[in-house]
Amino acid sequence: MKPASTSKLKNGDRKNLEAMVLWPFLDFAEKGEQELFAYMRHVGIQVDALDRDDKRSAQDLILSHYRLPDGTYDVELAARDLLRWPAIAARVHELRNDQAFLSELNDVVSEGTSQKISAKTARAPRRAH
The missing domain is CATH 4.10.910 (30s ribosomal protein s13; domain 2)
Known part of the structure; x- marks a missing residue:
């Protein structure tokens, strides 16, 4: 079954998908900037493209990394990325x-x-x- 595009998703559903993608990054951010950047590099996000003074920029960069062409997010890839983190x-x-x-x-x-x-x-x- 093909997922609905985010334009057809209810706002709450879109926020839930975004939260599923973002929560590991928030957890790493609580451990410090270096831990967050290490995890971002681990999943293939170009940290150099990040404006470190703009927290919204980090969120947009993370979401764009997992955004699918139909506008949804690849939550399965986000979960696999987390499971590949060495400690986990x-x-x-x-x-x-x-x-x-x-x-x-x-x-x-x-x-x-x-x-x-x-x-x-x-x-x-x-x-x-």
């Missing part, structure tokens, strides 16, 4: 490894018991009796 990619990898470990552990345990092991249980230290 490492955490996702860690969580996937944890899930795989727990799945294997549950398979072994379920052969002898019906109790499933949660992440908390698997990591809890054993107490000496």
